[in-house]
Structure formats: structure tokens, C-alpha cells
Amino acid sequence: MCGDYTMPKTGLTSEKIKEKALQIAEEKIRYYGFEKFRLTDIAKELKISQAALYNHFPDKAALLDAISERWLVQMDNTLELITKQELPPRELIVKWFLKYHELKKEKVLKDPELYKSFNMAAELLKPFIIQHLDSLNQQLLMLVQKAIATGEIRAESPEYLVRLLFEATVSFHHPRMVLDHKDEYREGLLRKLVEVMLEGLHDTERNQ
Amino acid sequence: MCGDYTMPKTGLTSEKIKEKALQIAEEKIRYYGFEKFRLTDIAKELKISQAALYNHFPDKAALLDAISERWLVQMDNTLELITKQELPPRELIVKWFLKYHELKKEKVLKDPELYKSFNMAAELLKPFIIQHLDSLNQQLLMLVQKAIATGEIRAESPEYLVRLLFEATVSFHHPRMVLDHKDEYREGLLRKLVEVMLEGLHDTERNQ
DNA sequence: TATGTTATAAATTATATAAATTATAATTTA
DNA sequence: TAAATTATAATTTATATAATTTATAACATA
Incomplete structure (x- = not known):
């Protein structure tokens, strides 16, 4: 073909x-x-x-999806660069979430129609969306494992902690939530939120 | 009339x-x-x-809204009862969020069509929705102030902290999010999330 | 006079049909 | 033989009209 x-x-x-x-x-x-x-x-x-x-x-939907996928892959790569920076893991985690939030918000503001089409794909949980989420999961897991290794945070299950961090920040990266709050400045709030979470994980004895 | x-x-x-x-x-x-x-x-x-x-x-929409409002007021009252229990404020905050999550999830599972109509009203931010959110804000503020008073958590601005807690738990009470996750068991995750937040707020010097 | 009625205007929704768009098939070409 | 073409089948969307539903008006009654 x-x-x-x-x-x-x-x-x-x-x-x-x-x-x-x-x-x-x-x-x-x-x-x-x-x-x-x-x-x-x-x-x-x-x-x-x-x-x-x-x-x-193969069809019209595939063409539409290819556009969103291209953007997501680019975003994944941008975020991956952050995971490789030489900074304390806790700072990296904050920086990583802030960048993730920034990239989504930037898209919804600069390219609202393309964002809407991505949002629709996300609601349908299309395969390329799952792939993107897997990729982000992987990246955050790396950071969390580093943070555990350096003793910056304590956790028995890094995977569970990654889940916890994603859930706690849904308001700042979920496609629909970013759309709903596109005109608000919430970067300070997100930074504080992640910092409080990491602080709470610092000296807890047992996590999960 | x-x-x-x-x-x-x-x-x-x-x-x-x-x-x-x-x-x-x-x-x-x-x-x-x-x-x-x-x-x-x-x-x-x-x-x-x-x-x-x-x-x-006044019109059909008012009748529809009255149904959701009635449920919301009932929910507000149920939650208010929790705020008045004689327990350590930190425990109350956890309990309060768990009940809030439970009531929403219960509604979406037992009364999906009424939930959908509430969800629509929420997306339009109708006045009675704002009222409900104000009421919950008030309740959580009380709990947070108690927790600050007993020294269980530290914060310069209780209002900011309330905002932080609501944002961190969006995944568990936002109408659309509850709908999306209606078939998952996430109560353990929510408990952990709030506990980590409160732990992180325990010994931080400055908040806000 | 608040609450009801019937009559009817306004708005919405359902339905049928025409038009346009998407997808496939059969065939051609560099 | 991958990538094009034209022709056309299948599907979707647009449009007009009929039917229904919502909302208002004018009036009645307990």
C-alpha cells in the first residue's frame, strides 16, 4: 500500500x-x-x-488522531528532557509537573480546535492516548525512584506513589480540567500542591 | 403567584x-x-x-434544577454533620472527603440519569451549584481552622489551604471525574492522598 | 388572589428527503 | 507495485416541514 x-x-x-x-x-x-x-x-x-x-x-479518524499523536509525542519528548536534568529529584518532579501543565495550557490557548480534538480522543481513551499516559507514567516512575534512592522521599511502592501524584494533580493536567481552567493562573498552586505532597512523603514511615 | x-x-x-x-x-x-x-x-x-x-x-429548567438542588442540600447537610463530630480535626478532614466522594459515587451508580442532569448543571456553573460549592468551602474552612488551632497543621492562610485540598482531590469529587471513575474502588487512594497532604502541612514552616 | 382552566403562540424536536462527504472498487500509470 | 485515477456505494450532514412540547395570555374559581 x-x-x-x-x-x-x-x-x-x-x-x-x-x-x-x-x-x-x-x-x-x-x-x-x-x-x-x-x-x-x-x-x-x-x-x-x-x-x-x-x-x-486508513480513514478520516486516523488522520485526525495522527495530528494529536504527533503533538503528544513531542510533549513526551520535551518532558523526558526534564527527567534527565541534573537536579535534586524532588525539584525535578515539581519542574516536570509544571512543564506538563504548561504544555497543555499553552496548547488549549494557542490551538483551541486541535486541543478539542485531542480532548475528544482522550475521552474515548484511544490507543495513542493510553500510550502517552504510559510514557508519562514511566517518566514519573523514574523520577520517583531517583527520589527514593537519594532518600528525599520514602515509599514502599514507587508505582503507587506515581499513581498518587497523578491523582493529586488531575486538576492541572486532565484534558477537560485544563480546558475548564484555561484562563486561570494556577502555576503557584500546582507548585505548592506537589511540594506539600513530597513533604508529606518525606518522613512518613510507611507508604501503601 | x-x-x-x-x-x-x-x-x-x-x-x-x-x-x-x-x-x-x-x-x-x-x-x-x-x-x-x-x-x-x-x-x-x-x-x-x-x-x-x-x-x-418559572420554567422546565427550574424544575430540573430543583431536583439537583434538593440532593445537593441534603448532601451539604450530611457533610455538615461530620464537621461537628468530636474527633481530631485531621481525622475529620479525611472522613469528610471520603464521605463527599462516597455520596457522589453512590449517586452516579444508583441514579445515573439524575446524576447526569446534575453534571450538566455543574458544567454550566448554575447559581445553585455555586451555592453548594460555597457551602462546602465553608465547611472545610471550619475543619482546617480547627486543625490549625489544635496545631495539627500549620498554615498562614486557611483559605489557601482549603483551595489546595480541593484542587488535590478534584479527581474524587468533580462531577465529571466521579462519572469517569464510577466503577473503580479509589477510597484507599483518596484516604492516602489526604493523609499525605495533611502530613506535608504538618511541619512546614510557611504555607502560602 | 393564589391556583386553576382553556386557547394559542413560540420554540423545540422528529421525520423525510436532498445534498454532500467518506469509503470502496475497479482500473491506470510512473 | 505503490500510488494514483475515476466511478460509485455507503454514510453522514443539511434542510424543509410536520408534529410535539413548552411557555404565555386571557379568563375562571375556590
Whole structure:
């Protein structure tokens, strides 16, 4: 169906066509809304027929999802950079949550229609959403394990603690919650919240 | 329009009619869904004309809201009882949040259609929703002030701390979040979360 | 005079049909 | 042979109209 190195009729590889299709789709979604954009418009701008899009995407939903997924992967990578910084793990955890919050809020403010489409995918718990959540879980687990190793926090189960931290900060990263609070400044509150949690985990004897 | 003591044609006071209307409306909403129930059905069962309902409710939305409000007031009262128990404030705060979570979860499981209508009202931040939130804020503030008074926690601003506790527990009481997690057992997680928060607030020097 | 009635206006929802869009099939081409 | 085309089937969305429901008005009554 796609993906080899022979020169196709458009003069572009399937990968390039896909990239261009996503770029054009983003523009159309921003203009018409994610529930109103048309494949015909995208095909027209790509100078291919509407049916030819199906050589690159299984269906319209896959194209829409690819846009959100691309953003999520980029976000995952940005956050991963933070996990690798040379700072005390507790500071890193705070910094990591603040950045996570910032990236979501920035998206909802700068790209509201694309955010809405991501939000819909999140509500449906589509596979690429689960993947993203797994990736974040992994990252925070690393940080928590570091913090335990340095003795900055105590916990019997790092996994349970990761769960606890995610639940406690839902208001600041859950797609719907970020949307609801998009115009509020809550960074100070989030910092304080995570700091209090970590403080509470500092000298507790037993966790879970 | 209503509310004096002359005997009306139905033989019932306006208050009694309202009560019965709400009771019947609840049944109709459970059966047809909150977006599908009809005033005509309620009037028929009350043995009055559909137009007569307007002597008791300004419009259909007011009737719907009255149902949610009645439940919220009952919940506020139940929670207020907890705030008055003779227990260490920190325990009370944990108990209070657990009951709040339990009441919401119980409603979504036992009365899903009425819960949906409450959820819609919450998303629109209708006045009675604000009232309910104010009431809960007040209650938690009392508990936090007690905890500060007994030295169980330290904080410069009790109001800020109340905000912090509500934000940290959003996942367990926000209407939409409770709906999303209705089939999960998370009581242990909530208890732990509040305990860690309170522990973190125990020996911090400065809060806010 | 609060609460009720019937009549009816206004608004909403349901339904049928036309139009447009998405998805597939059969075929062509670099 | 991957990636295109055109043709067309399937599905979705838009639109107009009928039916229903909600809300108001004018009036009646205990």
C-alpha cells in the first residue's frame, strides 16, 4: 500500500505526503473546526484525488488522531528532557509537573480546535492516548525512584506513589480540567500542591 | 403567584404540589432521561393542566434544577454533620472527603440519569451549584481552622489551604471525574492522598 | 388572589428527503 | 507495485416541514 522508494506520481514519498496532509489538515481544522473539516479540501490542496488519501490513512479518524499523536509525542519528548536534568529529584518532579501543565495550557490557548480534538480522543481513551499516559507514567516512575534512592522521599511502592501524584494533580493536567481552567493562573498552586505532597512523603514511615 | 394558606383547587398547598411534581419528575427522568422527560406527563400524573405547572415553577429548567438542588442540600447537610463530630480535626478532614466522594459515587451508580442532569448543571456553573460549592468551602474552612488551632497543621492562610485540598482531590469529587471513575474502588487512594497532604502541612514552616 | 382552566403562540424536536462527504472498487500509470 | 485515477456505494450532514412540547395570555374559581 505504501512506503517504498519508487518515485510516485506526485513526486513525493508517502511519508512526505502524510506530513503535508497533516499540515494542511491542521489548517483546515483550525478554520472549520475538528468536526467540520473535509477530506476533499485536504486532497485539493495536496493536488491529489480525495480517494488517494486512503493510500496514506486508513480513514478520516486516523488522520485526525495522527495530528494529536504527533503533538503528544513531542510533549513526551520535551518532558523526558526534564527527567534527565541534573537536579535534586524532588525539584525535578515539581519542574516536570509544571512543564506538563504548561504544555497543555499553552496548547488549549494557542490551538483551541486541535486541543478539542485531542480532548475528544482522550475521552474515548484511544490507543495513542493510553500510550502517552504510559510514557508519562514511566517518566514519573523514574523520577520517583531517583527520589527514593537519594532518600528525599520514602515509599514502599514507587508505582503507587506515581499513581498518587497523578491523582493529586488531575486538576492541572486532565484534558477537560485544563480546558475548564484555561484562563486561570494556577502555576503557584500546582507548585505548592506537589511540594506539600513530597513533604508529606518525606518522613512518613510507611507508604501503601 | 404562590405560597399562601387559602385552599387551592387541588386540595394541596403549592409546597406539596411542588414536592409531588419533583417526585414525579424524578421518575420520568429516570425513565425517559433528563433530556427527554415531558412536562405534560408530570402534569397528567398530578392531575393538573400542563400550564398550571407554571404557577409553581418559572420554567422546565427550574424544575430540573430543583431536583439537583434538593440532593445537593441534603448532601451539604450530611457533610455538615461530620464537621461537628468530636474527633481530631485531621481525622475529620479525611472522613469528610471520603464521605463527599462516597455520596457522589453512590449517586452516579444508583441514579445515573439524575446524576447526569446534575453534571450538566455543574458544567454550566448554575447559581445553585455555586451555592453548594460555597457551602462546602465553608465547611472545610471550619475543619482546617480547627486543625490549625489544635496545631495539627500549620498554615498562614486557611483559605489557601482549603483551595489546595480541593484542587488535590478534584479527581474524587468533580462531577465529571466521579462519572469517569464510577466503577473503580479509589477510597484507599483518596484516604492516602489526604493523609499525605495533611502530613506535608504538618511541619512546614510557611504555607502560602 | 393564589391556583386553576382553556386557547394559542413560540420554540423545540422528529421525520423525510436532498445534498454532500467518506469509503470502496475497479482500473491506470510512473 | 505503490500510488494514483475515476466511478460509485455507503454514510453522514443539511434542510424543509410536520408534529410535539413548552411557555404565555386571557379568563375562571375556590
